[in-house]
Amino acid sequence: MIIAIDGPAASGKGTLARRLADHFGLRHLDTGLTYRAVAAGLLANGLPLGDEAVAIEHARYLDLAQMDKSVLSAHEIGEAASRIAVLGGLRDELVRLQRSFAETPPGAVLDGRDIGTVVCPNATVKLFVTASAEARARRRTDEMISKGQEANYASVLEDLQRRDERDSKRTVAPLTQAADAVLLDTTKMDIETAFRAAVDIISRAADA
Ligand code: DC
Numbered sequence: 252m253i254i255a256i257d258g259p260a261a262s263g264k265g266t267l268a269r270r271l272a273d274h275f276g277l278r279h280l281d282t283g284l285t286y287r288a289v290a291a292g293l294l295a296n297g298l299p300l301g302d303e304a305v306a307i308e309h310a311r312y313l314d315l316a317q318m319d320k321s322v323l324s325a326h327e328i329g330e331a332a333s334r335i336a337v338l339g340g341l342r343d344e345l346v347r348l349q350r351s352f353a354e355t356p357p358g359a360v361l362d363g364r365d366i367g368t369v370v371c372p373n374a375t376v377k378l379f380v381t382a383s384a385e386a387r388a389r390r391r392t393d394e395m396i397s398k399g400q401e402a403n404y405a406s407v408l409e410d411l412q413r414r415d416e417r418d419s420k421r422t423v424a425p426l427t428q429a430a431d432a433v434l435l436d437t438t439k440m441d442i443e444t445a446f447r448a449a450v451d452i453i454s455r456a457a458d459a
Contacts, residue, residue: 252275252277252357252358252375252457253353253354253358253359253360253361253371253373253374253375254268254271254272254275254277254358254359254360254361254374254375254376254377254378254453255361255366255367255370255371255374255376255377255378255429255432256268256271256360256361256362256363256366256377256378256379256380257362257363257364257365257366257367257368257377257378257379257380257426257428257429257432258362258364258378258379258380258381258426259381259387259411259414259415259418259419259426260329260387260391260411260414260415260418261382261387261388261390261391261411262380262381262382262387262437263380263382263390263437263442263445264362264378264380265281265283265362266442267362267378267380267442267445267446267449268281268360268361268362269281269360270442270446271360271446271449271450271453272359272360274450275360275453276357277357277358277359277360278352278355278357278358278359278360279359279360279361279362280315280349280352280353280359280360280361280362281320281362281363282345282349282361282362282363282364282366282370283332283362283363283364284318284320284323285310285313285315285318285345285348285349286332286333286335286336286345287318287323287324287328287329287331287332288313288318288323289306289309289310289313289332289335289341289345290328290331290332290334290335291322291323291325291328291331292309293305293306293309293331293335294327294328294331300331300334300335301334301338303338303339303340303341304340306335306338306340306341307340307341307344310341310344310345310348311344313345313348315348315352326410329414330414333414333417333418334417336364336418336421337417337421337422337423338423339423342365342369342423342424346365346369346370349361349363349366349370350370350371353370353371353374358375364418364424364425364426365424365425365426367379367428367429367431367432368424368427368429369424372429375456375457376433376452376453376456376457377429377431377432377433378432378433378435378449378452378453379428379429379432379433379434379435380435380437380445380449381434381435381436381437381438382436382437382438383438384408384411384412384415385408386437386438387411388404388407388408388411389404391407391411392404392407395407433452433456435448435449435452
């Protein structure tokens with residue numbers, strides 16, 4: 252069983268993916284972390300973000316088990332990840348890793364931007380999780396404040412909109428809803444309601 256979850260930044264897809272993996276007894280891969288890990292390696296070594304050959308070399312040595320979400324969630328790493336995500340050859344390398352994770356029994360939940368369209372086009376079920384930019388910015392701001400970080404709603408919103416634009420407009424594997432994905436708009440849902448809606452959609456698809 253492979254569950255593909257795509258959606259924009261701060262849509263709640265990561266939290267949902269983790270909880271769905273627990274619920275259905277599957278492994279989970281946050282594919283954004285693979286782009287972040289490569290970006291972090293380039294930044295740490297002072298290497299340019301636009302050099303595809305260097306980025307691919309970093310991707311070849313990536314160990315999915317060693318990716319540390321708490322380190323990789325830094326804002327500047329997310330920005331750099333979004334920039335290197337336009338490199339087609341790098342994407343091919345990371346997609347290869349992501350597919351082999353997905354295809355290892357008993358299957359997995361993968362979340363990202365191109366899971367339903369590129370990484371796992373034959374997934375058992377595909378969800379496209381979204382929410383208004385304002386709702387996502389509000390959640391992201393609250394989350395940062397709850398971690399004791401400084402956060403300004405207006406700049407978080409601006410940041411998310413810039414990231415959405417870059418992720419949706421790039422020519423290689425842009426963020427887009429797969430034709431056979433089910434749309435889950437969580438603008439007016441809390442995480443519990445969104446989780447229950449997702450379980451329903453997946454259970455129905457798996458029984459079909
Ligand atoms: O979901 P995230 O914020 O951790 O992702 C960081 C960046 O990585 C995002 O701006 C775009 C890119 N990304 C991608 O292009 N494809 C994916 N499947 C996952 C992330």
